Amino acid sequence: MTSRITQLGKQLFTMAQKTKTDITLYTTNTPNGIKPSILLEELNLEYKVYPIKMTENEQKEEWFLKINPNGRIPALTDTLDGKQIRVFESGAMLQYLVDRYDKDHKLSFPHGSAEHWEMTSWLMWQMGGLGPMQGQANHFKRYAPEKIEYGINRYTNETRRLYRTLDTHLAQTESGYIVGDKVTIADISIWGWVSSASKSSLSSCVTTTVS
Incomplete structure (x- = not known):
């Protein structure tokens, strides 16, 4: 023993x-x-x-x-x-x-696999879409020296659309993860922005997604 x-x-x-x-x-x-x-x-x-x-x-x-x-x-x-x-x-x-x-693919998938490219697609979705749009929405709502309604509406509406896209995708997955049945770099990439929005003036954009 x-x-x-x-x-x-x-x-x-x-x-x-x-x-x-x-x-x-x-x-x-x-x-x-x-x-x-x-x-x-x-x-x-x-x-x-x-x-x-x-x-x-x-x-x-x-x-x-x-x-x-x-x-x-x-x-x-x-x-x-x-x-x-x-x-x-x-x-x-x-x-x-x-x-x-990550040789054992604990937080990723084998390169070239279908899951790898799905993961990469969502990573790029965050990098090229959610991050920049949410960042601009936050800037125009909180930090711009003057209130510009067009900028606020343009970026807030686009941020809301992107979260609807994410919400629809998550509703279709059985696991609740972005890809497959585990946390990957796609989830990690998106999480920081979801968490930030839910605690800021953009919380209305993510109410459904993070509930």
Whole structure:
């Protein structure tokens, strides 16, 4: 009995150990910024975090522009074949992390499979649609120096349409996940924006989706 308990303890310790990497994540708490953080934790990877001070425009400083020329968070650096590499844009970061570190496809699907391309399609849907439209809606409603009804209506209505698309898709899945029967990078990519909208002036856009 003692030997079995000892063996079980060793297995649990091994499961708890994080895989060492050379990853440094440059981010802050935004809908895009939390995506790689969630994935890194779910993959049980060891990594460093450099919190970017956006209120001080640190993401525009010369040293950071060498990591992301676009001056936006998140971004990461890692080592590949003995050389430091950079990856920026949250969608690219999610793809990089699963391609390199998710060999068992815990949070992804085998490359080239039907599920892989469905997952990629929804990832790009968020990157090219939901994120930009919701971001603009939030800007015009909360931060624009003057109230512009056209901008508010244009982006709020498009955000609402996109959430209807998502809601319809989720209603058709038996699992409640974006693709298949598990959380993938598609779910992770979308979640930050759903969570953000449900706590902001755009909550009416997601009432049905997140209920």
